[in-house]
Amino acid sequence: MDRALTAEPVTTDSPTAPEPPPLRPRHRLTAWAAGLLLVVPALLAGCRMLDTDGITPVPQLLSLLPWFTVPAGLAVLLAAVARRRALTFTAVVVLTAIGWSSLPYMPQLVTAYGLPLTQVRVLAANVEFGQATGALTETIRRERPQLVFVSECDRACGHALTTAFAAELPHHASVDADGSVGSVLLSAYPLTDERVIPAVMGMPGATAEIAGVPVRLQLAHPLPPMPDQVDLWKRELGRIANAARHRTGPLLVAGDFNASQDHAAFRSILDSGNLQDAARLADVSRTPTWPMEGPLPPFVQIDHVLVTEDFSVRGIRFLDLAGSDHRAVLTDLDLRGGR
Incomplete structure (x- = not known):
C-alpha cells in the first residue's frame, strides 16, 4: 500500500527587515x-x-x-x-x-600703508542721559584723548565738557538737545565742514586737520532695535553706511552703534566704507560693552571705533564709567601718511 506523501506549504514572500522598535x-x-x-x-x-x-x-x-x-x-x-x-x-x-x-567678522591682519605721521587717542562713550558726565570728565583728564565722541550727552553734559576742556579740546561739533538726543564731538584739532546725519538721536560729524591730513570724523548713535522701531534702526544704520560710502580720505566713525558684528546692518557699514573695527584689529572684538547695569552681565559689544586703512591700531581698552550702562572704548591709533 502506497504511503501518501504530504507536501510542505511553500511561501513565495521574501523575508523583510524587522521594523525598528518604537521610541520609548x-x-x-x-x-x-x-x-x-x-x-x-x-x-x-x-x-x-x-x-x-x-x-x-x-x-x-x-x-x-x-x-x-x-x-x-x-x-x-x-x-x-x-x-x-x-x-x-x-x-x-x-x-x-x-x-x-560667531567668529570675528573680517580678517584681523590688515595692512596700513605709509609711515606713521602722529598718534591719536580716541575715546567713545555713552554717558546715559548725562548721568556719567562726572565719570567721563575724570576719564578724559586721566587718559588725555585728542578726540572724544560722547553719546546721550544732554545740554548740561555738553556745557560741562566744553567748559572743562576748553583748553585741551577747544574744538567741538554737537547736537544740543535734552536726554538721549544730545551728542558732542570734542577735538584737539580744528574742525571744519560740520554736518549731522539725520537721526532721532544726534549724530554730528566734522573734518579734522590732523598732522596736515584731513580726517573725516563721524559720531554714530542710531536708535536701538526695539520691536517697534527695527525699520528705523536699519534706516539710520544705512545712513551711516551711506556716509561712509561717499567719504574721501581717512575716515573715523565712533560711538554707540546699538549693533554688533552679528547684525547685517552693522556689517554693511564696514563693507561700505572699507572700514575695520579697531577691536577686531586688536583681537578683542567679543569684549562686551553693554549692559553694565541691571541683572544681566554685559553680553554684547555695541560700542565701536571704526577706522579706514589709513590708521593702524596700537591698543584698545574698555573702561567702566560710573553712571552709565555702557563701557567706554579708548583706542590708540597711528595715522599714516600716503602710500
Missing part, C-alpha cells in the same frame, strides 16, 4: 526637547548665512548669537541620546553654523 516615551521626549532647542539657533544661523537681520525678534536675539551655541550643543547631545540620526545630523549642522557665525 523617554526617548521621544528627549527628541522633542532637542528639536525645540534647535528652533531659535537654526533661525539665527539662517539669517546670519543669508546676511539679513530679519524682523522682530531676530535683531534682538542676534545680539546674543554666540550664546546660542549652548542650546545648539545641548540639542546635539539630546538627539544623540534619543538615537535619532537625522535629528543629530541637523543639530550638528546648526551648531557648526552658529559657531562659524
Whole structure:
C-alpha cells in the first residue's frame, strides 16, 4: 500500500527587515526637547548665512548669537541620546553654523600703508542721559584723548565738557538737545565742514586737520532695535553706511552703534566704507560693552571705533564709567601718511 506523501506549504514572500522598535516615551521626549532647542539657533544661523537681520525678534536675539551655541550643543547631545540620526545630523549642522557665525567678522591682519605721521587717542562713550558726565570728565583728564565722541550727552553734559576742556579740546561739533538726543564731538584739532546725519538721536560729524591730513570724523548713535522701531534702526544704520560710502580720505566713525558684528546692518557699514573695527584689529572684538547695569552681565559689544586703512591700531581698552550702562572704548591709533 502506497504511503501518501504530504507536501510542505511553500511561501513565495521574501523575508523583510524587522521594523525598528518604537521610541520609548523617554526617548521621544528627549527628541522633542532637542528639536525645540534647535528652533531659535537654526533661525539665527539662517539669517546670519543669508546676511539679513530679519524682523522682530531676530535683531534682538542676534545680539546674543554666540550664546546660542549652548542650546545648539545641548540639542546635539539630546538627539544623540534619543538615537535619532537625522535629528543629530541637523543639530550638528546648526551648531557648526552658529559657531562659524560667531567668529570675528573680517580678517584681523590688515595692512596700513605709509609711515606713521602722529598718534591719536580716541575715546567713545555713552554717558546715559548725562548721568556719567562726572565719570567721563575724570576719564578724559586721566587718559588725555585728542578726540572724544560722547553719546546721550544732554545740554548740561555738553556745557560741562566744553567748559572743562576748553583748553585741551577747544574744538567741538554737537547736537544740543535734552536726554538721549544730545551728542558732542570734542577735538584737539580744528574742525571744519560740520554736518549731522539725520537721526532721532544726534549724530554730528566734522573734518579734522590732523598732522596736515584731513580726517573725516563721524559720531554714530542710531536708535536701538526695539520691536517697534527695527525699520528705523536699519534706516539710520544705512545712513551711516551711506556716509561712509561717499567719504574721501581717512575716515573715523565712533560711538554707540546699538549693533554688533552679528547684525547685517552693522556689517554693511564696514563693507561700505572699507572700514575695520579697531577691536577686531586688536583681537578683542567679543569684549562686551553693554549692559553694565541691571541683572544681566554685559553680553554684547555695541560700542565701536571704526577706522579706514589709513590708521593702524596700537591698543584698545574698555573702561567702566560710573553712571552709565555702557563701557567706554579708548583706542590708540597711528595715522599714516600716503602710500
